[in-house]
Amino acid sequence: MTKIDAITLPYPAAKNFVGGTFLPVSGRTLDVITPLNGAVLSIVPLSTAADLDLAVEAAKKAFPAWSATPIKERVQIFYRYKTLLEKHLPELARLVHEENGKTIEEAIAEVEKSIELTEFACSLPQLVSGELLEVSKGVECRVERKPLGVVASIAPFNFPNMVPNWTIPNAIALGNCMILKPSEQVPLSAIRISELLKEAGLPDGVFNVINGDREIVEAICDHPDIEAVSFVGSTKVAKIVYRRATGNLKRCVALGGAKNHLIVLPDAHPEMTASNITASMSGCAGQRCMAASAMVAVGPIDLIIDKICEEAKNIIPGKNLGSVISKAAKERIERYIDEAEKAGAKVLVDGRNWTVEGNENGFYVGPTVIDFVTPDMAIAKEEVFGPVLAIIRAKDIDEALDIENASNYGNAASVFTQSGGMARKVMENAGAGMIGVNVGVPVPREPFSFGGWNESKFGVNDITGKSSIEFWTKLKKTTVKWNPESKTNWMS
Numbered sequence: 001m002t003k004i005d006a007i008t009l010p011y012p013a014a015k016n017f018v019g020g021t022f023l024p025v026s027g028r029t030l031d032v033i034t035p036l037n038g039a040v041l042s043i044v045p046l047s048t049a050a051d052l053d054l055a056v057e058a059a060k061k062a063f064p065a066w067s068a069t070p071i072k073e074r075v076q077i078f079y080r081y082k083t084l085l086e087k088h089l090p091e092l093a094r095l096v097h098e099e100n101g102k103t104i105e106e107a108i109a110e111v112e113k114s115i116e117l118t119e120f121a122c123s124l125p126q127l128v129s130g131e132l133l134e135v136s137k138g139v140e141c142r143v144e145r146k147p148l149g150v151v152a153s154i155a156p157f158n159f160p161n162m163v164p165n166w167t168i169p170n171a172i173a174l175g176n177c178m179i180l181k182p183s184e185q186v187p188l189s190a191i192r193i194s195e196l197l198k199e200a201g202l203p204d205g206v207f208n209v210i211n212g213d214r215e216i217v218e219a220i221c222d223h224p225d226i227e228a229v230s231f232v233g234s235t236k237v238a239k240i241v242y243r244r245a246t247g248n249l250k251r252c253v254a255l256g257g258a259k260n261h262l263i264v265l266p267d268a269h270p271e272m273t274a275s276n277i278t279a280s281m282s283g284c285a286g287q288r289c290m291a292a293s294a295m296v297a298v299g300p301i302d303l304i305i306d307k308i309c310e311e312a313k314n315i316i317p318g319k320n321l322g323s324v325i326s327k328a329a330k331e332r333i334e335r336y337i338d339e340a341e342k343a344g345a346k347v348l349v350d351g352r353n354w355t356v357e358g359n360e361n362g363f364y365v366g367p368t369v370i371d372f373v374t375p376d377m378a379i380a381k382e383e384v385f386g387p388v389l390a391i392i393r394a395k396d397i398d399e400a401l402d403i404e405n406a407s408n409y410g411n412a413a414s415v416f417t418q419s420g421g422m423a424r425k426v427m428e429n430a431g432a433g434m435i436g437v438n439v440g441v442p443v444p445r446e447p448f449s450f451g452g453w454n455e456s457k458f459g460v461n462d463i464t465g466k467s468s469i470e471f472w473t474k475l476k477k478t479t480v481k482w483n484p485e486s487k488t489n490w491m492s
């Protein structure tokens with residue numbers, strides 16, 4: 001695609017946003033393709049380390065004034081930003097739908113979550129008021145939270161609006177200046193985020209966007225003036241980013257991929273369980289790090305499996321199921337299904353080879369339910385990231401928990417049962433950071449934080465909620481004595 005062609009595309013180029021201005025596109029570019037029908041929507045620049053330098057300089061310039069602004073004033077921007085997200089919700093959701101391929105309803109839910117995240121940031125003044133104690137007569141110790149400086153946030157393709165908003169409101173309200181690196185597959189939502197933050201009154205340079213691929217991520221990890229890096233994406237890249245950023249002595253939290261187990265016990269409520277599991281595995285075409293991916297069926301629960309298949313057959317690509325992100329993703333997902341079938345698993349509902357009439361060039365996979373998957377199969381162990389449910393049979397709850405705990409990942413796990421005792425056992429023993437009881441997508445809502453265990457997250461803090469306050473700030477401890485009559489002691 002040439003720059004001239006780009007003029008006629010549905011969306012303007014995804015320009016870098018630096019110091020409050022969109023910069024002209026130069027250098028290498030990539031086409032932005034809508035997975036709904038394979039059409040080119042726009043182009044995105046693949047920036048270089050020199051482009052990043054410009055953004056870091058702008059952020060450094062903005063930092064002294066922004067960090068010195070009282071937090072109660074800083075959050076006023078986010079009250080306005082929240083109102084703007086609400087006002088523009090239909091348009092923002094449409095953009096997510098077009099660049100990512102999820103359904104409009106899912107895209108609306110995504111932007112609604114961004115609104116909730118912003119609402120939490122507005123409450124930060126109530127949560128970071130510091131501590132003060134008179135430690136000896138006339139001597140006070142106080143602890144305050146200070147921003148880190150210039151920070152970076154690197155995002156994946158699956159939530160173009162929400163994942164950036166996991167980090168932007170909190171990090172910036174806490175006094176940092178940020179550089180966002182969106183996924184090069186879905187860079188368009190970040191343009192509107194930049195515009196709305198500016199409209200909300202955010203000073204120039206406090207928020208910047210640098211587009212690109214691996215090269216720019218590596219430059220972020222290496223940049224001496226970036227203090228902290230948050231990353232959300234696959235485990236493979238999370239490991240690279242965590243090692244490189246911390247190797248350069250930066251603070252880093254890197255969220256990776258997932259393989260979430262849903263343990264279903266024979267006493268589970270059939271209708272509720274079937275509809276929750278089907279929605280969890282197929283929502284956002286299975287491209288959620290919280291998606292149900294492996295169902296561990298304990299004992300005789302064929303009735304529930306039948307109901308899941310019935311529900312899955314009513315989920316139709318192009319109607320109530322969106323596309324997957326790319327041709328490569330569709331091929332990868334179908335390969336997992338092929339290999340499981342060859343290895344002896346039974347495909348109960350088959351989503352392979354779907355095309356949607358009128359959108360033949362889109363990337364669609366139908367909901368797929370596969371029974372008699374064994375724990376050693378790739379589909380049982382690896383992240384498929386498509387609308388595919390692998391059912392693994394277990395004789396009892398202990399075997400089910402062993403299967404769950406054997407996973408390298410540890411984002412989420414759920415149990416479906418009407419027994420409090422069994423639920424408690426899974427809550428205690430599942431090896432995941434986020435647990436659901438009769439909930440298919442156990443995303444904690446604000447103020448609770450989001451983050452998994454094991455290879456689903458590297459770093460100490462979670463990325464949202466109260467835990468993120470620790471990540472985006474450092475503590476200043478001050479000891480004060482004003483009374484000259486106080487005697488000299490060991491701390492004088």
Ligand code: NAD
Pocket residue numbers: 154155156157158163181182183184212213214215217218232233234235237238240255256257258288289383385411452456
């Ligand atoms: P990805 O790892 O391919 O890309 C994420 C980011 O890293 C992008 O901005 C991309 O440009 C960059 N990148 C890609 N390859 C790189 C490399 N070799 N070196 C440096 N940077 C590189 O992930 P994706 O495909 O965009 O997103 C899907 C993945 O994200 C899934 O694994 C999903 O589970 C995960 N995810 C996890 C969470 C979570 O909370 N744990 C949330 C959303 C998505």
